[in-house]
Amino acid sequence: MKRLTVLVLMIAITASLVAALFVAVLPFAAESADDPKPPASFRHWYHVNAMVIDKASPLFAAMGGMHNVYINSTGEAALKKGVPYPDKTVFLIDLHEFTISDGSYVEGPRKLTAVMLKDKKKYASTGGWGWQAWAGGDPTKPLVTDATKQCFECHQARKDQDYVYSTYIP
């Protein structure tokens, strides 16, 4: 009986250790070295536009808040010319909460940052664009697990604009 107890205990401890190991390793395993990372210092990128999505919008659950859209220098000329974007173009949405007070919509804390990143070869199945988003802008909290369903299905409607919703506002 004593031997059996020790055996059960050892199995239980091993199982716990294996489980703990999985929990620790999983967040890293989910992200490969090739996955997009949240870009640093995007607030010095070219500011494309601001937008507010409020409760009246069907997009509120997924994208409600105050949007600031930026583009990196690689894509800036294509945005202004209205032509397809070159590889390594990155669009970034910095999405924040907002409060309304006396008719003023005031920006609050960050909800998420989201990028779309051009690589015609790598992301051929989703229009040449890769997508990722991070809760609170935190690189350890990626939100996109299925870019086709979560991103591309909606962006497909803008195929004639290289899948991009933003346009150049001089």
Next chain:
Amino acid sequence: MKRLTVLVLMIAITASLVAALFVAVLPFAAESADDPKPPASFRHWYHVNAMVIDKASPLFAAMGGMHNVYINSTGEAALKKGVPYPDKTVFLIDLHEFTISDGSYVEGPRKLTAVMLKDKKKYASTGGWGWQAWAGGDPTKPLVTDATKQCFECHQARKDQDYVYSTYIP
């Protein structure tokens, strides 16, 4: 009689030329070399925040629209630290129209650009800040003729924040 006609004609031509000269010179004369000019390429400056002021706001007549606030590199560190701004700091508001469609507030054409520019000595009577704004962002269309009444009287309420309404949103 002929001499008189020639004399009258000469006076008329001279008067026209002088008048034409005044019309040509006046837009420049109205602005001294010291007046603030609309800064170029501010959309690469640090983006401070976005804001919407809609019809429900008492500020709608003067400042209604979609605001994007930028700061030049001189002032960026002070914004982040929450300390008084150094001379040559420039805040810029890029104010655009907006339309609302299905709960989305979408940025439209530019209404004006406005700056506040720090120079403790030069603008000592208005908290150390100079102000100017331009209709449509056009340098030939300045809007501020009395900075005390049009700008400072409202900004005075923020004396404890160096007269600045914007705060740092990380």
